[in-house]
Amino acid sequence: MVRIDVGGFPNINIATTDGKFDIPKTKQQIRQRMRGGGRTVHLSWNTTTPRIVLTSDTDDFDPTIISHFQQEGFQLSYLEYDGNKQDYMAKLQHLQDPLELGEKYAIVGFELDVGTATHGLGTRYDSLPAKLGDEYKYHACTTFPFSILSVELPQRQCTQVKLQRVSVLGLTNSLLAAYGDAATLVLEACMKPMPKLVAVVAYYPGHPPRSTTNFPPTLHVQIHLAATQKWGTRWPSYRYENTEPGFAEHDLEEFDKIGASLAWTRTLSTLRTAFDIDGPDLEAIWVNHTRLEFAEKDADKTMATMVAQPYVNHVPTMTGGIGYDQLRRFYADFFIPNNPPDMRIRLLSRTVGVDRIVDEMFVSFTHTTEISWMLPGVPPTDKKVEVVLVSVVCIRGGKLYHEHIHWDQATVLVQIGLLDPKYIPKTFKTAEEGREDEVERLPVCGREAARKVLDEDSSHSNELIPDW
Known part of the structure; x- marks a missing residue:
């Protein structure tokens, strides 16, 4: 339309x-x-594929970030920053010139480490040469469509290159995201009106733009800062605890998994908003996955809904698996066949984000089988159990990337008789000598804890607080 x-x-x-x-x-x-x-x-109008231009000033690039963009359906190209600021700024201003009316693209830059690109758009990144010599020459893209990297080799053969310090600039009606040294230049360039530029995302720029000019009012601006970067900004920014510049790049020593993941989700949100595109139907993907797990009980079909190397972690017991082989074995031999036949899962709430779904569930069952993922090594007790589970599911490129499943293990152990709230071990010691006798019971609850989530009036609050 x-x-x-x-x-x-x-x-x-x-x-x-x-x-x-x-x-x-x-x-x-x-x-x-x-x-x-x-x-x-x-x-x-919406074009079929959102375009992103990667821009960098060195010869190393993180293949993980490249794959993340590809998995989310973005088409990639490359623009070199060779240290000539004036020339680089001019190229940024004119990137949109070849586009037809209504076409969209984004520029993404990273301070990245080893990665690869192969000549030809949409091809998979494989291996890299250890070093790049002068015989490799980058070419800035000037027209769409274009290849990931247009690189001239002596024999003019298939390209394999390394990229490094990049900035994210997104133009879409345009989007910009930038990492590292180039981030500041990208921010400065976007102070000037770019008719198709709609968003800027900058990763740990060295300093804020020195211009007193504001960004165009229609431009979305997002800045990711490391914890060590103390300077403030007039524009929306996020600072990531315990990080240093480079935290978003998987091949650097400064890489921080938590910070990188948070920043990626926010960047993806900005990209989709700027391109005015919807992501995959996360709820439908997740519902199909659980149907294959619990209804069809098919391990292979369940694994087919996941990325090539997924992981699942049931947090209280650390059961699950990392990677395809380990996780498939877990599903086929332990998870799917060992759930009690009367297990019921009632969805209490569901929160759907950019790339995650969080479910709050009321789970009830009779402990008639050894439940390997919840009670590993514990024979059946025939006791009834009610517990609330919270699952955090990450979806990447339309497939499940990981699951974190949380629940209160203490309440489960109380209900099957493995934990007596009134039993205080004789080895228990308090910091202040002599206060051990003040502890009359463990601060844990049974099934009433789960039922209070269903109905807040089912039990009184604060009954475990001595002075309440």
Whole structure:
């Protein structure tokens, strides 16, 4: 669908099919209809593939980040920053020139380490040469569509290259995201109006833009800072605890998994907003996965809903698996066949984010089998159990990447008789001598804890607080 906004006239909507819409001809027809002139015309529509330009000033690049963008459906290209600031800023200003009216793209830059690119758009990154010599020459992209990297080799053979310090610039109507040294340049460049630029995401720029000029009011600005970067910013920013510049790059010593993951989710959100695209239906993906687990009980089909190297962690017992082989064995031999036949799972709440789903569930069952993931090594007790589980599921490129499942193990142990709240071990010691006798019971609850989530009035609050 093409939406045409003509100043002074009603909006015009034209149904289109990719490849069957003559943009130049349509523009000409619209101009001919606008007798009297002076009115503006704006066309916007969703292109099939959102485009991102990677920009870097060194020869190393993180293949993990590249794969993340590819998995989310972004089309990649490359623009070199060779240290010439004036030339680089000019290229940033003119990247959108080859685009047709309404086409969108983004620029993404990273301070990255070893990665690879192969000549040809959409190809998979494999291995890299250890070093790059002068015989490798980068070429800035000037037209769409273009390849990931256009690199000239002596024999003009397939390209394998390393990239390093990059900045994220996103243009879309445009998006910009930037990492490292180039981030500041990208931010400065975007102070000037770029008609197709809609967002800027900068990773740990060395300093804020020195210009007193504000970004265009329609531009989305997002800045990711390391904990060691103490300077403030007038624009929306996030600072990541216990991190240093480079924390988002998997091949650097400064890489911080938690900070990188948080920043990636926020960047992905900005990209999708800027491109005005919806991500995959996370809820449908997750529901299908659980159906294969619990209804069809098929380990292979369950694994088919996951990425190549997923992981699952049931937090209280550390059961699950890392990687395809380990996780498939866990599902096939331990998880799927050992759940009690009367197990029931009731969804209490569901929160759907950019790349995650958080479920709050009420789980009830009779302990008639050895439940390897919840009570490993504990024979059946025939006791009834009620417990609330919280699952945090990350989805990448339409497939499950990881699951974290949390629950209160103490309440489960109380209900099956393995934990007596009134039993205080004689070895228990307090910091202040002689206060051990003040502890009359363990601060744990049984099934009433889960039932209070169902109905807050089912039990009184604060009964374990001595002075309440």
